[in-house]
Amino acid sequence: MKYLLIILVSFLSLNGQASSQFLEGLHTSNLSYWVVPDVTKLTWQQALKHAKWTEQKGEFNLGYAQKEVWLKQDIQSLSKGDWVMQIPYPLLDYLDLYLLKGKTLIKQIHTGDMRSFDQRLVKVPSFVLGLSASQPDRYQLLARIKTQGTMMMPIVWRTQPEFAEHLAQQQLIYGEIRLSFLFWIQWYKKTVKQS
Numbered sequence: 001m002k003y004l005l006i007i008l009v010s011f012l013s014l015n016g017q018a019s020s021q022f023l024e025g026l027h028t029s030n031l032s033y034w035v036v037p038d039v040t041k042l043t044w045q046q047a048l049k050h051a052k053w054t055e056q057k058g059e060f061n062l063g064y065a066q067k068e069v070w071l072k073q074d075i076q077s078l079s080k081g082d083w084v085m086q087i088p089y090p091l092l093d094y095l096d097l098y099l100l101k102g103k104t105l106i107k108q109i110h111t112g113d114m115r116s117f118d119q120r121l122v123k124v125p126s127f128v129l130g131l132s133a134s135q136p137d138r139y140q141l142l143a144r145i146k147t148q149g150t151m152m153m154p155i156v157w158r159t160q161p162e163f164a165e166h167l168a169q170q171q172l173i174y175g176e177i178r179l180s181f182l183f184w185i186q187w188y189k190k191t192v193k194q195s
Contacts, residue, residue, distance in 0.1 A: 025081045026131075028157055029074040031056045036068040044098045044105070044142050061152035069151060071143040077133035084163040085141065086156045090125040093147040097129050100140040112147075124167065130160075 032053035036042065042050070047070045060071065077083075087095070093114040099107040111120060111127050122128045131139065145153060158166060 023083065023157055023159065025077060025079040025133075025159075026083050026157060027076045027078065028155075031060050031153075031155065032072045033060060033062075034070045034072075035062075035065065036070065041068065042070075042144075044096075044100075044108075044144070047142065047144070059152070059154050061150070063150060065151040066148070067146075069145045071141075071145065071153060073141040073155065075131070075139040075141060077131070077135075077137050077139070079136060080134055082133075082160040083131045084158050084160055085129045085131065086158065086163065086166075087127040087153055088156060089152055089154055090127070091147070091149050092127070092145055092153070093149070094145070095127055096144040097127070098142040098144075099129060099131065100142065101137060106139075124170075128163075 032055045034047070034051040034053050036047075051070055051072070053072060062069065090113060092112050094112040095110075097107075097109040097111070098105060107129065109121075109127075109129055117123070120127075129141075133139075143153065145151060
């Protein structure tokens with residue numbers, strides 16, 4: 001049942017795009033990706049140095065790819081603000097996120113479905129990364145993905161209040177699903193007893 005809920009929420013929340021977005025105060029580029037040609041695990045510095053990036057228009061989806069893939073997105077904050085990047089696809093086995101300001105690493109998160117859920121700062125099925133800008137500036141998001149399933153990474157950027165509202169809506173949907181399951185289980189039990 002847990003996996004059914006995760007799949008349902010993933011389906012409902014896959015309205016994100018990897019294409020460029022423009023929020024109030026934030027602009028993001030299209031995603032670029034690079035499939036690592038061999039099995040060597042690279043650091044983010046090595047990936048930036050050696051990658052031959054291919055720009056992806058629209059949602060990033062390579063299907064079943066059993067290779068390591070790096071993704072890159074340029075971000076420009078146009079004003080002071082707080083934003084949240086969400087990857088509403090919880091089935092990525094290993095996901096390493098790196099947020100750079102210039103060439104300086106300012107945040108990194110190592111997460112994924114095969115890593116401990118307790119490591120996550122925000123305890124939700126999707127993956128999130130926060131960005132706080134005190135002034136207009138340029139950033140770069142790097143992500144390393146390795147997974148046994150479908151190689152896709154929808155990205156949605158939201159302001160912090162929009163993200164909080166989105167989480168509340170998701171929890172409401174979870175509650176409605178659980179309530180309807182309980183109703184159907186009770187109905188089934190009564191029907192079986194009567195027959």
